[in-house]
Amino acid sequence: MTGSNANADQAAGVSEAVPSGGAEPLIPPEPRVDLVKHPRTPLPPETRTSAHVSVDEPLLAARVHRPADLIRVLLGIVGIAAVLVLASIAQHSTKGLQTDIASGATKVPSFLSTIMGFVSTAAVLIVPLAFAVERLIKRDGLRVADGVLAAVLAHGVSLAADLWVVKGAPLVITYALTQRLPGDTLTDPVQSYLTPVIAYMTAVGMASRPRWRVALWGVVLLDSISELISGHTTPLSIAVTILLGLTVAYGTLYAVGTPNVRPTGEHLLTGLRKVGFAPVSAHRSPDGPEGTRRYLIIQEGGSPLDVHVIDREQQASGFFYRMWRRLQLRTVAVRSSPQSLRQALEQEALIAYAVNAAGAHSPHLLATSELGPDAVILVYERIEGRSLDSVDTTDLTDEVLADVWGSVRALHDRRIAHRRLTGESILVTADNRSCLVNLAGGDIASGDLTLRMDIAQLLTTLALRVGPERAVASANAALGADRTASALPLLQPVGLNRSTRQSLKQYNRARKAEADALHAEQLKSGVRVEDALLEPPVAQDLLSQIREQILEIVPQAVVAPANLQRLKPRTLVTVIAGAFAGYLLLTQIAANNPVTALSRADLVWVLLAVAASVLSYVGAAMSLAGFVPEQLPFWRTFLAQVAGSFVKLVAPAAVGGVALNARFLQRAGVRPGQAVASVGASQLVGLGMHILLLLGFGFVAGTGSSSDIPSSRTVIAGLLVAAVLVLVAAAIPPLRRWLTAQVRSLFLGVVPRMLDLLRSPSKLATGFGGIVLVSVAFVACLDASIRALGGSLPFATVAVVYLAGNAAGSAVPVPGGIGPIELALTGLLTGAGLPLAVATPAVVLFRVLTFWFPVLPGWVSFTYLQRKKAL
Numbered sequence: 001m002t003g004s005n006a007n008a009d010q011a012a013g014v015s016e017a018v019p020s021g022g023a024e025p026l027i028p029p030e031p032r033v034d035l036v037k038h039p040r041t042p043l044p045p046e047t048r049t050s051a052h053v054s055v056d057e058p059l060l061a062a063r064v065h066r067p068a069d070l071i072r073v074l075l076g077i078v079g080i081a082a083v084l085v086l087a088s089i090a091q092h093s094t095k096g097l098q099t100d101i102a103s104g105a106t107k108v109p110s111f112l113s114t115i116m117g118f119v120s121t122a123a124v125l126i127v128p129l130a131f132a133v134e135r136l137i138k139r140d141g142l143r144v145a146d147g148v149l150a151a152v153l154a155h156g157v158s159l160a161a162d163l164w165v166v167k168g169a170p171l172v173i174t175y176a177l178t179q180r181l182p183g184d185t186l187t188d189p190v191q192s193y194l195t196p197v198i199a200y201m202t203a204v205g206m207a208s209r210p211r212w213r214v215a216l217w218g219v220v221l222l223d224s225i226s227e228l229i230s231g232h233t234t235p236l237s238i239a240v241t242i243l244l245g246l247t248v249a250y251g252t253l254y255a256v257g258t259p260n261v262r263p264t265g266e267h268l269l270t271g272l273r274k275v276g277f278a279p280v281s282a283h284r285s286p287d288g289p290e291g292t293r294r295y296l297i298i299q300e301g302g303s304p305l306d307v308h309v310i311d312r313e314q315q316a317s318g319f320f321y322r323m324w325r326r327l328q329l330r331t332v333a334v335r336s337s338p339q340s341l342r343q344a345l346e347q348e349a350l351i352a353y354a355v356n357a358a359g360a361h362s363p364h365l366l367a368t369s370e371l372g373p374d375a376v377i378l379v380y381e382r383i384e385g386r387s388l389d390s391v392d393t394t395d396l397t398d399e400v401l402a403d404v405w406g407s408v409r410a411l412h413d414r415r416i417a418h419r420r421l422t423g424e425s426i427l428v429t430a431d432n433r434s435c436l437v438n439l440a441g442g443d444i445a446s447g448d449l450t451l452r453m454d455i456a457q458l459l460t461t462l463a464l465r466v467g468p469e470r471a472v473a474s475a476n477a478a479l480g481a482d483r484t485a486s487a488l489p490l491l492q493p494v495g496l497n498r499s500t501r502q503s504l505k506q507y508n509r510a511r512k513a514e515a516d517a518l519h520a521e522q523l524k525s526g527v528r529v530e531d532a533l534l535e536p537p538v539a540q541d542l543l544s545q546i547r548e549q550i551l552e553i554v555p556q557a558v559v560a561p562a563n564l565q566r567l568k569p570r571t572l573v574t575v576i577a578g579a580f581a582g583y584l585l586l587t588q589i590a591a592n593n594p595v596t597a598l599s600r601a602d603l604v605w606v607l608l609a610v611a612a613s614v615l616s617y618v619g620a621a622m623s624l625a626g627f628v629p630e631q632l633p634f635w636r637t638f639l640a641q642v643a644g645s646f647v648k649l650v651a652p653a654a655v656g657g658v659a660l661n662a663r664f665l666q667r668a669g670v671r672p673g674q675a676v677a678s679v680g681a682s683q684l685v686g687l688g689m690h691i692l693l694l695l696g697f698g699f700v701a702g703t704g705s706s707s708d709i710p711s712s713r714t715v716i717a718g719l720l721v722a723a724v725l726v727l728v729a730a731a732i733p734p735l736r737r738w739l740t741a742q743v744r745s746l747f748l749g750v751v752p753r754m755l756d757l758l759r760s761p762s763k764l765a766t767g768f769g770g771i772v773l774v775s776v777a778f779v780a781c782l783d784a785s786i787r788a789l790g791g792s793l794p795f796a797t798v799a800v801v802y803l804a805g806n807a808a809g810s811a812v813p814v815p816g817g818i819g820p821i822e823l824a825l826t827g828l829l830t831g832a833g834l835p836l837a838v839a840t841p842a843v844v845l846f847r848v849l850t851f852w853f854p855v856l857p858g859w860v861s862f863t864y865l866q867r868k869k870a871l
Contacts, residue, residue, distance in 0.1 A: 602788045
C-alpha cells in the first residue's frame with residue numbers, strides 16, 4: 001500500500017511518546033492488499049503546507065439539549081408516581097413506619113435534636129451559597145444562573161404540590177405525606193425549602209465535583225433526620241421532596257440546554273500531538289454514519305488519518321430509538337450499546353483488530369486515546385474512496401461486488417458480524433476494490449442468525465443500487481447457494497438498518513407509482529373496466545424480488561420468515577388502549593356493581609335480548625350468502641358466523657371475522673380472489689349501511705322533544721363538516737394520494753363482484769337485508785337489556801348509541817373491542833339520559849349476550865366446521 005511504511009513508522013513513534021497511564025497506542029499489522037488513494041473529501045490548498053494549522057468544522061452549539069437529562073426527568077416522574085401509588089396501596093405499612101419513627105424519636109435527647117435542627121438549617125443555607133461563590137470564582141456564572149432558575153421553578157412546583165395534596169389529593173396520599181400538628185394543622189407535604197436546594201445544586205452540576213456532591217447529600221440526610229425526629233415530615237414526603245427537586249433540575253437543564261463541553265477540532269489536534277502524530281489540519285468529514293464525528297487529519301510529512309471521536313453526547317443520542325429497538329426485537333437481533341466511553345473504545349478497537357486479522361479489506365487502527373474526561377478517539381489510516389451510496393451505478397462492476405462479498409465472507413468465516421452493511425459503510429476505491437468501515441457496531445463470536453442478518457442486509461443494500469438479480473448472483477458466486485439461501489427468512493424490514501428501511505419505502509413507493517401509471521395507461525388504451533380492476537399490475541416490493549431470485553437458485557430454501565420481532569407497535573397501542581379503557585370501565589363497575597342489578601333483571605326482557613342476539617347471526621349469514629353468486633349451504637354459513645364469535649376473542653374487532661369468512665368461502669369452492677372480493681363487498685356495503693342507519697336514526701332521534709340526541713340540524717351540520725373535511729383532505733396531495741390508495745384497495749375486485757350480483761336481484765336483496773337485520777338485531781338486544789334493568793330510552797336513541805358506540809369502540813385495536821366498546825356504550829347511554837346505575841349493568845348484559853355467551857357455541861361450531869373441512 002502506498003504510504004504503508006510511513007504509517008508503520010508513525011505508529012512505532014506513538015509507543016515511545018505515550019506517558020504511562022495515558023493513551024493506548026496500537027501498532028497495526030501489515031496490510032493484506034493495496035488500496036489506491038482517491039480523495040473522498042476535497043482538500044483545500046492551505047492544508048498542503050505545514051506553516052498553517054487550521055480546523056475546518058461547523059461551529060458547535062453553545063448549549064445542547066442532552067437526551068440523558070430528558071431520561072432523568074422521565075425517571076423522576078415515574079419515581080414520584082411510584083411513591084404516590086405506594087402511599088395508596090400500602091397504607092398500613094407507611095402508617096406503621098411513621099409510628100415506629102415517632103416512637104424512636106422520643107428516645108432521642110431533646111438537646112441533641114435541637115442541635116441537629118440548628119446545624120441542618122444552617123447547612124441548608126451555607127452549602128448552596130458556598131457552592132455559588134466557588135462557581136463564580138471559577139467564572140461559571142451561566143451554570144449558577146441555571147441553578148437559580150431551577151431553584152425558583154422547584155419552589156413554585158413544591159408549593160403547587162403542597163396545595164394539591166392538601167386540597168385535592170385522595171385522603172390516603174394526604175395522610176402518607178403529612179403529619180397532624182397541635183391545633184389541627186398539617187405539615188408541608190413537600191419540603192419547599194429543601195426542594196429548591198436540591199434543584200439548584202443539581203442544575204449547577206456536581207458530576208465532576210465529588211466533594212460538593214457528598215456535602216449536598218449530607219445536608220439532605222441531616223435535615224431529613226432532623227425533620228423526622230421533630231415529627232414535621234414523613235418518609236414518603238422526603239422521598240417526594242428529593243425526586244421533585246431532581247426532576248425539576250433536569251427538566252430545567254433539558255429545556256434551556258447545558259453548556260456544550262464536546263471537544264472541538266482544536267482539542268483533537270492537541271490530543272493527537274500528545275500521542276506522537278504531527279497534525280496540520282482537521283476537517284470534519286460528512287461521510288460518516290448519522291450521529292458520529294469523523295475527521296480527516298492532514299499530517300506534516302505523513303499520510304492522512306481518519307479519526308473517530310466518541311463522546312458522551314454521541315452515546316446518549318438516539319437513546320429512545322435504541323430502547324424501542326431493544327423492546328421491539330429479540331435480543332439476538334439487536335446490538336447492545338456500550339455503557340461507558342471506555343467500553344465503546346474497547347469494543348470498536350477489538351472489532352477493528354478482528355476484522356484486520358480476518359483478512360477483510362478495512363482501515364488499520366493506528367492508535368487510541370482519551371480526549372479529556374468526556375471523549376475518546378480512534379485513529380485509523382486513511383483509505384481513499386467513495387461510499388457505495390455516492391458511486392454511480394455504472395461504476396459498481398461485478399469486480400466491486402465480488403470484492404465486497406469476499407470481505408464479508410472473510411469476516412463470517414471467523415464468526416465476525418459487521419451488523420451495519422449499509423451503503424455508507426462500504427467504500428469503493430479507484431481500482432475497483434472495496435473497503436469496510438463503520439466497524440463500531442460489529443460482533444465477534446457471532447451466532448448463525450446474526451451472520452445471516454448480515455447477508456440479508458448486504459443483499460438489500462446492493463439490490464437498491466444494482467438490482468436484485470445482480471445482488472443475488474454476486475452473493476451466490478462468493479458465498480455459495482446455501483449461505484445465500486440461509487438469509488431468505490431474514491429478508492424482512494424489521495431486521496434491517498433504519499436507513500435501509502427508509503430507502504426500501506422510497507423504492508417501493510416509486511414502483512407502486514409506476515404500476516399505477518401503467519394501470520392508468522391500460523384504462524386509456526381501451527381495456528375493459530372490469531378487466532382492469534380485476535387484474536391490476538402488481539407492484540412487487542424489493543424484498544419479494546430478492547426472495548424470488550434466491551428461490552430460482554435454491555427452490556427448496558426455507559421461506560418462512562424468522563421470528564425477530566417480539567413487540568409490534570400495534571401490540572403496544574393495543575395494550576395501552578385496552579389497559580386505559582379497562583381501568584375506566586372497572587372504575588365504573590366498582591361504583592355501580594352490575595351483579596346486584598342483574599340479579600333483579602326482568603326475565604322476559606332478558607329472553608327477548610337472547611333472541612335478538614341469535615337473530616343477528618341469521619342476518620350475518622344472509623349478508624355473506626347474498627354477496628356470493630354461488631349457492632352456499634345456509635346451515636354451515638350460519639355456523640361460520642357463530643364460529644366468528646370464537647375468533648373475535650383473539651383478534652381485533654371486525655378483523656377476525658373477515659379472515660374466517662374468506663376461508664369459509666374458499667373451502668366452499670369459491671376461488672380465492674373472488675372469495676376475498678365477496679367478503680370485501682359485504683364489508684363495504686355494511687360500512688355504507690352502518691353510516692346510513694346512523695344518520696337516519698340520528699335524524700329521527702333528534703326530532704324528539706325530550707331526547708338528548710342532537711337535533712336534525714346538528715346531524716345536517718355534521719354532514720357538512722364531514723364533507724368539508726373530505727374536501728380539505730382532497731386538497732392536500734399526500735393525504736389525497738393516501739386516501740385514493742385506500743379507496744382503490746377497498747374497491748379492488750369489489751366492483752366486478754357487484755356487477756355479477758346485479759344479474760341476481762334476489763341475491764342483492766338477501767345481502768342488503770342481512771346487513772340491516774344484523775344492525776337492527778343488535779339494537780334490539782341493547783334495548784331489551786336496558787328494559788330488563790328497568791330503564792327506558794326511545795328505540796331510535798338506542799340505535800344511535802349502539803351504532804356510534806360500536807364504531808368508536810371497534811376503532812381501538814383490541815381483541816373483540818373488549819373495554820373500549822363497553823366504555824363507549826356506557827358513556828353514550830348516560831349522555832342520552834340513562835342513569836349510570838342502569839347503563840352499566842345494561843351494557844354488561846348486552847356484551848355478555850352478544851360477545852361472551854356465544855364464545856362456547858362458537859368454539860363448537862369452529863371445531864365442527866374444521867372437522868367437516870369447511871374451514
